[in-house]
Amino acid sequence: MxxxxxxxxxxxxxxxxxxxxxxDWYDDEHxxxxxxxxxxxxxxxxxxxxxxxxxYLATYDLESCAILEVPPYSTFADTxxxxxxxxxxxxxxxxxxxxxQLEPVFPPAPGYDVREPGPILVTMQIDIKPExxxxxxxxxxxxxxxxxxKVPGWRRSRRxxxxxxxxxKGTDAAQVVGRPPKYLAVHEWDSPASFExxxxxxxxxxxxxxxxxxxxxxxxxxxxKMMKTWVQE
Numbered sequence: 001m002x003x004x005x006x007x008x009x010x011x012x013x014x015x016x017x018x019x020x021x022x023x024d025w026y027d028d029e030h031x032x033x034x035x036x037x038x039x040x041x042x043x044x045x046x047x048x049x050x051x052x053x054x055x056y057l058a059t060y061d062l063e064s065c066a067i068l069e070v071p072p073y074s075t076f077a078d079t080x081x082x083x084x085x086x087x088x089x090x091x092x093x094x095x096x097x098x099x100x101q102l103e104p105v106f107p108p109a110p111g112y113d114v115r116e117p118g119p120i121l122v123t124m125q126i127d128i129k130p131e132x133x134x135x136x137x138x139x140x141x142x143x144x145x146x147x148x149x150k151v152p153g154w155r156r157s158r159r160x161x162x163x164x165x166x167x168x169k170g171t172d173a174a175q176v177v178g179r180p181p182k183y184l185a186v187h188e189w190d191s192p193a194s195f196e197x198x199x200x201x202x203x204x205x206x207x208x209x210x211x212x213x214x215x216x217x218x219x220x221x222x223x224x225k226m227m228k229t230w231v232q233e
Contacts, residue, residue: 002064006099006160008184011056014092014171025087026058027228035230037073039063042114042231046121046224049192054093057123057224059186065098065163093170097180099160102137106145108156108188118155118188119226127181127218136183136216139208147203148187153194160184181218192223 013022026045034040039062046057067073080088088094128136145157161182168176194200203209213219 002066003100003103005062005065005067005163006101006158006184006186007058007060007062007065007068008097008099009058009060010054010093010095011058011091012054012093012170012172013056014090016090016171017087017092022056022087022091023227025083029081029084031058031230033076034060034073035232037067038232039067040232042117042229044117044121044229045227047227048222049120049225050223052222054095057121057222059121065100068098088169091170093168093172093176095166095168095173095176097165097184098163099184100163102159102161102183104141106149106157109149109154112156115229115231117226117229118190120189120192120194121224121226122187122189123222123224124185124187125181125218125220126183126185126216128183128212128216132212132215133182136212139212140185143206143208144203147199147206151194151199151203152197153190155188155190157185157187160186181220 011022011026013019031043031045035043041061041063043058043060046059048055048057062068126136140159148154148157162180162184165180166176167173189195
């Protein structure tokens with residue numbers, strides 16, 4: 001059985017494309033075309049709250065990554081509207097990755113509704129030496145996510161492994177080099193206030209966590225807030 005997939009796209013409108021025009025195209029053309037495909041289960045757009053770039057993120061929950069290899073999705077690059085061609089020509093960056101969900105699937109907080117994801121998203125991209133991958137996965141499974149689930153305001157945590165990346169588009173596309181980190185974790189929260197709690201500080205400072213952090217080749221965290229969500233009926 002195919003694993004659930006995640007299409008994960010960083011975006012930066014840039015100096016040649018006003019934010020308002022970029023967001024109007026994304027919300028009124030780009031996302032609706034994809035949500036017309038039933039295997040696109042949901043889409044959420046996010047904007048950074050950590051002061052880092054890229055400023056925008058879109059996450060698309062997929063029945064499986066296989067849907068990206070067949071029509072109609074596979075034909076989108078050849079059937080772009082004139083509007084979309086113009087946006088792609090002027091946009092600074094669209095950096096696309098695809099992931100497959102990593103088991104086990106952790107239950108979300110009681111009452112969680114996929115139609116209303118947590119309004120705050122923390123993403124964590126990690127690369128670690130192959131000999132430590134099993135321990136990283138065990139740390140997430142046995143300690144880290146169980147501790148996060150005890151933090152007030154935690155909504156859901158999911159983990160993924162990289163399947164494919166790129167090619168990036170935009171005026172800065174050539175600056176995207178190398179393969180993204182293998183592991184991605186996405187954590188949904190009610191509010192950034194959770195990050196100030198003792199429970200959160202404990203979950204992110206245990207000896208096992210510090211060992212994983214110090215052993216990692218890449219440990220790249222980002223914070224975003226939700227802009228808009230689309231869900232299949």
